[in-house]
Amino acid sequence: MSVSPMSNDNTIPIREQVEQALADNTPLSIHGSRSHDFMLADYALPNSIDMTTHHGIIDYQPSELNIKARAGTRVADIQQLLAEQHQRLPTDFMRCAPTSTLGGSVSIGHTGSARPFQGAIRDHILGAGLINGAAEVLKCGGQVMKNVAGYDVSRLLTGTRGTLGPILDVTLKVLPIAESQHTLMFESDENQAIQAMNQLAGQSLPLSACIYLDQQLYIRLEGTESVVNWARQQLGGEILHQASQFWDSIQQQTHAFFQSSHPLWRVIVPATSNRLELENHHHSLIDWCGGLRWVYASEITQSDFIHISNLGGFIENYRAARATHPAELMSSLQKQMHRRIKTAFDPQHIFNPALSSFE
Amino acid sequence: MAFDPLSGQFDFNDWDKQQVLQAMCTFMPSQNVLHLPSQLGPYECDGLSAYRKVPKMVVLPETIEQCQQVVRYCQQHSIPLIARGAGTGLAGGVLPVEQAIVLSLAKFNQITRIDPLQRIAIVQPGVRNLAISEAAAQYGLYYAPDPSSQIACSIGGNVAENSGGVHSLKYGLTVNNVLGLKIINSDGELLDIGGGECMDSPGYDLLALMHGSEGLLGIIVEVTLRLIPKPPSAQVILAAFNEIVDAGKAVRDIISGGIIPAGLEMMDKLAIQAAEDFVHAGYPLAQALLLCELDGTQSDIDQQMEKVKQILNDCNAHDIRLSKDDQQRALFWAGRKAAFPAVGRISPDYYCMDGTIPRQALPEVLGQISQFSEHYGLAVANVFHAGDGNLHPLILYDANKPGDLQKAENFGGDILRLCVDMGGTITGEHGVGVEKLDQMCHQFQTAELRQFHQIKAQLDHTGILNPGKAIPSLHRCAELGAMHVHNGQLPHPEIPRF
Structure with a gap:
């Protein structure tokens, strides 16, 4: 497929900006559409690289099941292009704004509801381009499904939030759009729902999402017509109409649940953990079959942190108040390993040193 | 210096066997320390048997603490250390190098826990791939990646090589089916990588970095795996x-x-x-x-x-x-x-390649392989994971015929360079080991190789973990480039040659 006419290759100016920052020893922050400013605004620097100007599809071969696009390409544009070929992104991308970019999605690394069934965004990254802290352009990975040559730097970039350098482009695996999709609803209490989601996920059913909100368990089925119909008969429940709008509203956080102005926390726990007994907890949405809990709580106390940590999970402030620095969630050895990786890519610590201090 | 982080070159001093033996025997029972020639033979190679070197010593620790003691000792004394699983790898990833101790994880062979509701298994690295699916079968679950050696290969080795298999087109590679690891770093410290029982972890994706790192960045001592329902x-x-x-x-x-x-x-x-x-x-x-x-x-x-x-x-x-x-x-x-094995019956020896190409390039690549076959006078049988573009040409040769092995290696090298030129890669699932170091110089530029060495230097600053594998030294690529000047363009021209 030919290169999109709306494309713009800004590799050279971005590289020059990095070179200049290195020469001046001035730290740089890197941003996409700024859809996650609620998490990252504290770390924004006056000297920044705007990746939204570096955009466009570089290569798309539907029969090869992959797409390569520049980091500033909007996720929505990629989805539209794929849909024209009856294909889709390989899993749900969280997309907090219509302008969300591919590079931003990878560098934040938050996957939507399909995570337990279709994998995380990182699972589908085949390759990536990066400018490191020596202002070198690196080509990591490739465009083929299997590739174990060299360290897996392209997947490592997931969740780095620009601290190892600007991601120039990403090659993603893509998948055919399923023939049929239906969502079933069941009334349930929270612990029963968590149990049911995990029991269902252990059976051979065409599930692609299980979430729980306001006493309702939502089960999304996806596959061929015949298997989805078979699963509907097996499971019963009530059909949710206009289901695709519902799921979009979860991935895009436009659903009423996400509109509250209270502090919102992102809690990661083992999927089978029972209802979280947090001290100031007042409303939650359970995603990822129980593995992700969106929780509104005015405050998270020390005993809450200990409770989550004892479960083997972690909790981060997602929206409102001060965002959680990743280093706050790590052991001292994990912080040390992050510092070493950071130094390997960016020895002068030019890329957002505050966000990647890991002290 | 024992290890030069910028070039990836190493030069380790000889060590006193009696002294090291004595130390190792304080860490673990003496029967777990192998040092007699009659004991060391099985560790001279992996599945790439064309390359062999008998190691000076092999240790078989039984606990994480014993592993940590070995690593700390080796770091302190600049002794290279090679972690070894079942030894079924096909790229020479665990080939002993001069002065190395082989650390076998064979005694880490227990499935610690299976949680059917959460659909995870926590296993020690020496557990065989197939044993996990066998143990999970009672719950209607299995572990999806199925390399052809699954009856024998161990899960720690699968992570180190990021193994695939016949079903990876639909169910992914090892990296897509592992949730967490416990590793020992080169300082002998134990740390958790990835989410463990959770589906996410804060910070960089270190779990991905560890997959396919061929024992160069840490020693895997526990693996948390995702299990999936068996299709009816x-x-x-x-x-x-x-x-x-x-x-x-x-x-x-x-x-x-x-x-x-x-x-x-x-x-x-x-x-x-x-x-x-x-x-x-x-x-x-x-x-x-x-x-x-x-x-x-x-x-x-x-x-x-x-x-x-x-x-x-x-x-x-x-x-x-x-x-x-x-x-x-x-x-x-x-x-x-x-x-x-069927091809093994019709030829005294065969050399198995592992390139990956975009699927659409298949007819052209097969055509080229058949031309190479004529050029070298060696037959080739093609077995192919067609769905994900992963080729396994088996080059037939006779190691007893002078020059045949060299011809087979040159033929293989041509195939791998062709895969790169078609937009693919030199290894889809077998890893680089020692086998494909030269082809790495063709796939990557100096900047990427230098970045790889910097990662290694940061995570293993004395360079003791499996030195000389997976990532070629920059000098090696420069020297190789000098031998393969194409159209007057010297690969890696920025590296000084001497």
């Missing part, structure tokens, strides 16, 4: 073609038709004949054979199988057979799964 049914369709190009088209059309088979495999004429003579699977005579497995509920399979049949017919398949039951399905697969 599976069926294989077999199709024979008179033209390899037609089989290639069928692969493309199946994938672009929106079907993701559980497995999609191809064999060429020589591989078909060898497999048929060996296991009598009843394969038809053909230039190419395609095996396509679909899994799921029976109605799902029936619906998709109709589409597959139509595509195969449209692509001129002359013999199409659908497995009637699990017994016949196993028979259809038997030939493919036995292809490597």
Whole structure:
């Protein structure tokens, strides 16, 4: 497929900006559409690289099941292009704004509801381009499904939030759009729902999402017509109409649940953990079959942190108040390993040193 | 200096065997420290038996603490350390190097816990791949990645090499099926990588970095795996073609038709004949054979199988057979799964390659391979994970014939460079080890190789963990470049040569 006419290759100016920052020893922050400013605004620097100007599809071969696009390409544009070929992104991308970019999605690394069934965004990254802290352009990975040559730097970039350098482009695996999709609803209490989601996920059913909100368990089925119909008969429940709008509203956080102005926390726990007994907890949405809990709580106390940590999970402030620095969630050895990786890519610590201090 | 982080070169001093032996015996029972020539033979190579070197010492710790003590001692005394799983790797990833101690994880062979509701297994690294699925079967679950050596290969080795298998097209590689690791770093410290029982972890994706790192960045001592429900049914369709190009088209059309088979495999004429003579699977005579497995509920399979049949017919398949039951399905697969040993019966030696290419390049690449075959005067049998573009050409040679091994290696090198030039890679699932170091110089530029060395230098600053594997030194690439000047363009021109 030919290169999109709306494309713009800004590799050279971005590289020059990095070179200049290195020469001046001035730290740089890197941003996409700024859809996650609620998490990252504290770390924004006056000297920044705007990746939204570096955009466009570089290569798309539907029969090869992959797409390569520049980091500033909007996720929505990629989805539209794929849909024209009856294909889709390989899993749900969280997309907090219509302008969300591919590079931003990878560098934040938050996957939507399909995570337990279709994998995380990182699972589908085949390759990536990066400018490191020596202002070198690196080509990591490739465009083929299997590739174990060299360290897996392209997947490592997931969740780095620009601290190892600007991601120039990403090659993603893509998948055919399923023939049929239906969502079933069941009334349930929270612990029963968590149990049911995990029991269902252990059976051979065409599930692609299980979430729980306001006493309702939502089960999304996806596959061929015949298997989805078979699963509907097996499971019963009530059909949710206009289901695709519902799921979009979860991935895009436009659903009423996400509109509250209270502090919102992102809690990661083992999927089978029972209802979280947090001290100031007042409303939650359970995603990822129980593995992700969106929780509104005015405050998270020390005993809450200990409770989550004892479960083997972690909790981060997602929206409102001060965002959680990743280093706050790590052991001292994990912080040390992050510092070493950071130094390997960016020895002068030019890329957002505050966000990647890991002290 | 024992290790130069910028070039990746190393030079370790000799050490006193008695002194080291004494130290190791304070860390673990003396029967777990092997040092006599009669004990060391089995550790001289892995599945790439063309390269052999008897190690000076092998240790078999039984606990994480014992592993930590060995690592700390080796770091303190600058002794290279090679972590070894089942030794089934095909790229020489655990080939002993001068002065190295081999740390075998064979005694870490316990499945610690299976949680059927959460669909995870926590296992020690020496557990065999297949043993995990066998243990999970009682819950209707299994571990998806299935390298052909799954009966023997260990899960720690699978992580170190990021192993794939016949079903990776639909179910992913090892990296897609592991949730967490416990590793010992080069300082001997134990740390958790990844989410463990959770589906996310804060910070960088260190879990991905560890996959395929071939024992250069840490020693894996525990693995948390994702288990998935076993599909209720599976069926294989077999199709024979008179033209390899037609089989290639069928692969493309199946994938672009929106079907993701559980497995999609191809064999060429020589591989078909060898497999048929060996296991009598009843394969038809053909230039190419395609095996396509679909899994799921029976109605799902029936619906998709109709589409597959139509595509195969449209692509001129002359013999199409659908497995009637699990017994016949196993028979259809038997030939493919036995292809490597089958080829081993028709040639004194074979050299197995592992390039990956974009699927659409298949006909061109197979055409080129057949030209190389004529040029070198060596036959080649092609076995191919067609669905994900992963080629396994088996080059037939005779190690007893002077010059044959060198010819086979040169032939293999040409195939791998061709894969890179077609937009692919030199290794899809076997890893680089010592085997593909030269081809790494073709796949990567200096900046990327230097970045790899910087990662290694940061995470293993004394360079003791499996030195000399996976990432070639920059000098090696420069020297190699000097030997392969193409159109006057010197690869890696920025590196000084002397």
